[in-house]
C-alpha cells in the first residue's frame with residue numbers, strides 16, 4: 126500500500142489514506158487499546174525517548190489508531206500535519222495554548238460557537254490574551270481590529286445558526302498582510318465541502334463529534350496545518366498537557382471519514398429541499414441557508430464550497446410561541462442542540478444555545494425569538510417536511 130495519497134481523488138483518500146497494515150493482514154483498520162509500547166532493549170528505549178528513532182512510546186504522545194485517523198484527515202484537508210484531540214473544544218484550546226502567549230491578541234468572528242467565545246474571553250483572557258469580536262462579514266471591522274500584537278484571526282463559516290458565510294481567501298490575504306495566522310473552524314462544511322487551507326488559511330480546527338463521525342457516537346476534535354505550527358507546536362502542547370483522542374474514538378472517526386463525502390452530499394441535498402420548501406410556507410418569515418438564491422452570500426458560498434451543508438435555520442412570523450409549536454409538533458426530529466448526525470435535530474436557539482445572552486446581545490447576533498435551527502439528517506426528506514408541517518400549519 127502507498128503512503129502518499131496526494132495523487133488520488135478525495136473519495137479514494139477518505140477510504141484508504143492512513144492505513145498501515147500489520148503483519149496480520151487485517152482488511153479493516155485495527156484498534157490499538159494500549160497505554161504504552163515496549164522496546165526491544167535499553168538502547169532502543171533510549172533512542173525512542175531521545176527522538177533519535179521514531180516510534181510509539183506512550184498513547185498520550187502517539188497511538189497507531191489515532192495516527193491513522195490523523196493521516197486520513199490530513200489527506201482530506203490537504204494538510205502537512207494533523208493532531209487529534211479529545212474534543213472540538215480541546216482542538217481550539219490546543220491552538221490557543223500552543224500558539225499564543227501573554228500580551229498577544231486575537232480577532233474572532235462574533236458568530237462563533239458559544240463555548241469558543243467563553244474559551245477566548247474567560248480562559249485565555251485570564252492568561253493575558255485579549256480577544257476582539259467583529260461581525261463575520263465586515264472586513265473593514267476585521268482590519269480595524271488588528272493590532273501590532275494580533276497573532277490569530279479566528280472564524281467559523283458558515284456560522285451557527287444563521288449560516289452567514291465568511292470569505293476565507295479574503296481573510297487569509299488580510300492575515301498575511303498583517304503578519305498573523307488565520308484559523309478556520311471547518312466543522313459545518315468538513316473537507317468534503319470546503320478546503321480552507323487551499324484558500325489560504327493557516328490552521329483548520331474540527332469538532333469531529335459532528336459530521337466527521339456523523340452518527341452522534343463520540344466526542345473528538347482535530348487541528349490541521351503545517352509541520353511547524355501543528356506537527357511541532359500544537360502536538361507539543363497535546364503530548365505534554367494531555368487532551369488527546371482515545372484509540373476507540375479515533376477508530377469510530379476513521380470509519381466515519383469513509384462515508385463522509387456520501388453523507389455530506391445527502392445532507393446537502395436534503396437541506397436544500399427542506400429550505401426551499403420552508404421558504405414557501407406562509408408561517409415562515411425567512412429561511413437562512415447558503416444554498417438558497419435568497420441568501421445574501423449565495424455567490425460566495427458557491428465559489429468557496431462544493432456543497433451547502435446540512436444546517437438550515439428559519440424564522441417564524443409568530444415568535445417564540447410559534448417556534449415552540451413547531452419544535453413540540455415533531456415526532457421524527459430529535460429536540461437536541463447537537464448537529465451533524467444522520468438523525469435530524471431541532472433547536473430553539475433563543476432559549477437554549479443562546480439563552481444565556483442578554484436580549485440585547487441576542488438581537489445583535491440576530492437570534493430572534495421565532496428562530497429555529499435544524500440539522501438536517503439522512504431520513505426521507507418528505508417525512509421531514511411532514512414532521513415540521515405538523516407544528517407549522519396549526
Ligand SMILES: *Cc1c(COP(=O)(O)O)cnc(C)c1O
Pocket residue numbers: 212213214215238281285310312313331332333334335344345346
Ligand atoms: C460542537 C462545536 C465545537 C466544539 O466541539 P466539541 O466536540 O463539542 O468540543 C466547536 N465548533 C463548532 C462549530 C461546533 O459546532
